[in-house]
Amino acid sequence: VLQLHPGCPAAVRLGIGLCRYKLGQLDKARQAFDRVLQANPDNVEALVALGIMDLQANDSLGMRKGMEKMQQAFEIYPYCASALNYLANHFFFTGQHFLVEQLTETALAVSTHGPTKSHSFYNLARSYHSKGDYEKAGMYYMAAIKETNNKPQEFVFPYFGLGQVQLKLGELKGSASNFEKVLEVYPDNCETLKALGHLYTQLGKTDKALEYMRKATKLDPRDAQAFVGLGELLISSDTGAALDAFKMARTLMKKGGQEVPIEVL
Structure with missing residues (x-):
């Protein structure tokens, strides 16, 4: 399309940019959005698209540039x-x-x-x-x-x-x-696994709670709170394993400079 009609409307380039973005061709998507802005610096859709791409870079420069584009889009069209x-x-x-x-x-x-x-x-x-x-x-x-x-x-x-x-x-x-x-x-989200471990403990579903806490400790062996939770669950059924879990939690807390709770000492 662009070869046949290089002067095509900005909407065509915008559509091509969105297709490139969906296909993961980010450099070509950025080129298309940049061309839209060259033709029309007030194109809100292109500004927002480039802003999103900048924000996804996940670094301070990208965040700043992304927010500047969003601010610019807002000033052009506040809705x-x-x-x-x-x-x-x-x-x-x-x-x-x-x-x-x-x-x-x-x-x-x-x-x-x-x-x-x-x-x-x-x-x-x-x-x-x-x-x-x-x-x-x-x-x-x-x-x-x-x-x-x-x-x-x-x-x-x-x-x-x-x-x-x-x-x-x-x-x-x-x-x-x-x-x-x-x-x-x-x-494999550890925060969710730990939350479910605590919830199922309160709901009386100990086996399920243990399953989730064990998985959390395996996925993140540096998470002291997961080992505390595991120890608390094991204390009534397997004292040795519970003590091992508390020992690991204590080691991790000391290593991280955290205050060790009395129940883990």
Whole structure:
């Protein structure tokens, strides 16, 4: 298309860039988005796409450049839901919750796209969660999940957040169910395995709790808390193995300069 019509509309180059991005051809995708901006420096979609690519670099320079592009997109068109979501995410980490909620509510008002709305609800949920408002956080985590048609593989983070909130509220079965959904996507996530180990202990499912705690210690043999959890589970059935687990936890804590709890000494 470009060879036959080198002066084609920016939308064509934008579409090619998105296809390249989906195929993992990131350099060619970036070239296409850059060409869109050369033709039209105010193209919001290209700015957001390049901003996302910069943010995914996961280094300080990429983060700064990515946020600058999102800010630029927002200034050109203050109702771009993707830019609003990324800016809200940035302000969440700087602790500016008023801005998180303001930007996210605007994103929700202007978007009908399920995955975008899911990210907006997730941003709101995290903001309320970090402020200790677990009821509101739970409501927004559930809204985020609903927008993905209850498919954890589409966007798993709201399930983890909802599991944490339900644990705080004493809704143990619901919490376990949501953490299990996280494991469907990330079967080797140690934080989720430990959370389920503790939950199943409280629910009286000791065998399942042991299975998850053992797996956590194997996946991350430097996680002292996983060994503490394992020791606590084994103490009534296998004292020797429990002492070994506590000994390992103590060694790891000392090595990491952590204070060793009395029960592990």
